[in-house]
Amino acid sequence: MPRPLCAMIQTGLVSAALALTPVAASAQEAAIYSSMDAVHPVWAKSAMVSVQEKVAAEVGLQVLKDGGNAVDAGVAVALALAVTLPRAGNLGGGGFMLVHDAKSGKTKAIDYREMAPASATRDMYLDAEGNADSNLSRFHGLAVGVPGTVAGLQLALETYGTMTLAEAAAPAIRLAEDGITVTADLADSLKALEKRLKASPASAAIFYKPDGGFYEPGDTLKQADLAATLRKIADEGPDGFYRGAVAEAISSAVADAGGSMSLDDLANYKAVIREPVSGTYRGHEIVSMPPPSSGGTHIIQILNVMEGYPIGFLGHNSSDTIHLMAEAMKRAYADRSEYLGDPDFNSDMPIPRLTSKAYAAEQRLSINAERASVSSPTSFTWPAESSETTHFSVVDRDRNAVSLTYTLEFGYGSGIVVPGAGFLLNNEMGDFNAGPGLTDDSGLIGSPANLARPQKRMLSSMTPSIVARDGRLVAVVGSPGGRTIINTVAQVILNVIDFGMNIQMAVNAPRIHHQWLPDRISIEGGGASAATVERLEAMGHTVRMGGGQGSANSIMIDPRTRDRLGAADPRRSDAGARGH
Numbered sequence: 001m002p003r004p005l006c007a008m009i010q011t012g013l014v015s016a017a018l019a020l021t022p023v024a025a026s027a028q029e030a031a032i033y034s035s036m037d038a039v040h041p042v043w044a045k046s047a048m049v050s051v052q053e054k055v056a057a058e059v060g061l062q063v064l065k066d067g068g069n070a071v072d073a074g075v076a077v078a079l080a081l082a083v084t085l086p087r088a089g090n091l092g093g094g095g096f097m098l099v100h101d102a103k104s105g106k107t108k109a110i111d112y113r114e115m116a117p118a119s120a121t122r123d124m125y126l127d128a129e130g131n132a133d134s135n136l137s138r139f140h141g142l143a144v145g146v147p148g149t150v151a152g153l154q155l156a157l158e159t160y161g162t163m164t165l166a167e168a169a170a171p172a173i174r175l176a177e178d179g180i181t182v183t184a185d186l187a188d189s190l191k192a193l194e195k196r197l198k199a200s201p202a203s204a205a206i207f208y209k210p211d212g213g214f215y216e217p218g219d220t221l222k223q224a225d226l227a228a229t230l231r232k233i234a235d236e237g238p239d240g241f242y243r244g245a246v247a248e249a250i251s252s253a254v255a256d257a258g259g260s261m262s263l264d265d266l267a268n269y270k271a272v273i274r275e276p277v278s279g280t281y282r283g284h285e286i287v288s289m290p291p292p293s294s295g296g297t298h299i300i301q302i303l304n305v306m307e308g309y310p311i312g313f314l315g316h317n318s319s320d321t322i323h324l325m326a327e328a329m330k331r332a333y334a335d336r337s338e339y340l341g342d343p344d345f346n347s348d349m350p351i352p353r354l355t356s357k358a359y360a361a362e363q364r365l366s367i368n369a370e371r372a373s374v375s376s377p378t379s380f381t382w383p384a385e386s387s388e389t390t391h392f393s394v395v396d397r398d399r400n401a402v403s404l405t406y407t408l409e410f411g412y413g414s415g416i417v418v419p420g421a422g423f424l425l426n427n428e429m430g431d432f433n434a435g436p437g438l439t440d441d442s443g444l445i446g447s448p449a450n451l452a453r454p455q456k457r458m459l460s461s462m463t464p465s466i467v468a469r470d471g472r473l474v475a476v477v478g479s480p481g482g483r484t485i486i487n488t489v490a491q492v493i494l495n496v497i498d499f500g501m502n503i504q505m506a507v508n509a510p511r512i513h514h515q516w517l518p519d520r521i522s523i524e525g526g527g528a529s530a531a532t533v534e535r536l537e538a539m540g541h542t543v544r545m546g547g548g549q550g551s552a553n554s555i556m557i558d559p560r561t562r563d564r565l566g567a568a569d570p571r572r573s574d575a576g577a578r579g580h
Contacts, residue, residue: 049394
């Protein structure tokens with residue numbers, strides 16, 4: 001980088017004119033769809049769904065064709081994924097949904113994150129010596145949070161949908177009863193997790209053949225018990241899940257695995273509607289999920305910092321751009337570890353400050369354009385957060401939108417299937433800090449905001465997001481990927497706004513990740529040249545080249561034609577965008 005520009009960036013004095021160089025300025029006219037692009041999104045005139053699994057995408061598309069709105073389609077897709085993508089789609093987990101109303105230009109957030117049972121304590125995962133026991137927080141009954149998915153989907157339908165839960169569940173019931181065709185991806189995942197899943201007889205009975213053999217690609221997998229549970233939910237609503245026989249089966253399954261989840265824990269679960277967090281980036285409105293998700297707060301924080309730099313001029317994944325992104329990411333994740341948790345238990349979280357332009361300006365003053373900052377403490381262990389989540393996006397004929405991310409935590413969650421009910425239970429309790437002072441092993445940051453307590457929701461990185469301009473929908477984005485989610489979503493947005501990419505190019509582009517600790521940049525394979533890596537290392541960064549990051553199934557609205565442009569992330573082989 002030329003010295004004058006380095007100096008300006010270092011001191012935070014980059015002018016607005018430089019930040020909006022011709023390259024960057026032209027990109028801000030928004031979504032681009034050109035026949036000359038090397039990679040193209042899926043085009044549709046009226047409506048679009050983009051999902052990690054193609055069969056569920058077809059379910060959503062059919063709902064839209066039949067006149068359902070984005071919420072109707074979103075609920076149908078989520079229920080279908082419980083059948084077709086069992087490692088992440090779920091009834092026994094939880095998540096977040098953003099609902100954008102095109103008529104008003106307003107977006108609301110539905111929080112159906114799992115909750116801690118009444119028996120939870122802040123040190124429930126510590127052994128007799130006060131050390132964290134990861135088995136208890138991962139593959140044990142104590143790892144299971146009270147599921148939120150069924151309550152959340154019903155709340156979305158009754159508030160914003162036009163269909164009944166029974167109508168939305170009908171495709172999923174058919175898929176479970178008639179069976180799904182096993183894909184190579186599903187077959188491989190079941191082989192990889194054989195030991196964990198076969199530890200639960202109810203899991204083994206569903207996901208493996210009667211003789212213990214594997215399902216191979218092309219085989220049919222039927223899930224009769226899951227179909228019966230879905231039918232019960234269709235007939236009785238959430239009471240068919242949170243009360244009665246299914247609730248009793250959940251409570252018993254958790255107890256048999258060493259945990260405690262009472263019938264009252266289940267009956268008292270409530271999904272809630274919250275106000276999203278919001279900010280702006282180069283004239284665009286960014287709307288995202290508030291706590292207990294950390295995603296919205298910190299995606300806005302990162303974008304605010306990046307707004308002060310001319311990255312469209314510096315170039316996509318250049319050493320300068322990667323360096324600046326990594327520095328912004330570091331600071332966001334450090335704040336995440338210190339401040340964020342369930343808002344119902346933490347009324348003093350400094351969200352307005354963290355998402356302010358003034359705070360971003362302060363952070364830029366601490367960023368040296370030519371030298372990496374050092375993350376401290378250097379010895380650090382995060383609570384486990386799996387990449388096996390799933391995200392999908394929906395836009396309907398009226399430009400209403402749903403951005404939904406939900407999860408079981410690990411792939412196939414705890415591995416515990418509720419006997420006779422056919423669905424997997426989550427292991428989300430592991431997203432709480434393991435105990436006081438254990439956010440890092442030197443005890444410098446105790447993160448009391450995310451310690452377990454009864455009826456508390458654990459912190460998440462899920463980042464379903466909406467991008468708008470002047471109140472009009474521009475894009476629907478989100479991703480799975482554990483702690484990489486925040487950075488994945490931020491980069492998709494940067495790729496469109498700063499680098500002028502169409503939505504498929506923005507999704508396909510190689511990604512980077514820095515989460516403060518461990519103090520290293522992870523770069524997807526092909527995301528940086530040897531010369532770029534060498535320069536980053538000379539700046540003081542530790543660089544690790546790795547595999548894929550996330551699955552950012554996204555949709556954009558063409559600013560000129562208002563056509564729908566769908567992008568399925570090729571990092572997951574079964575992903576699909578479908579429109580009409």
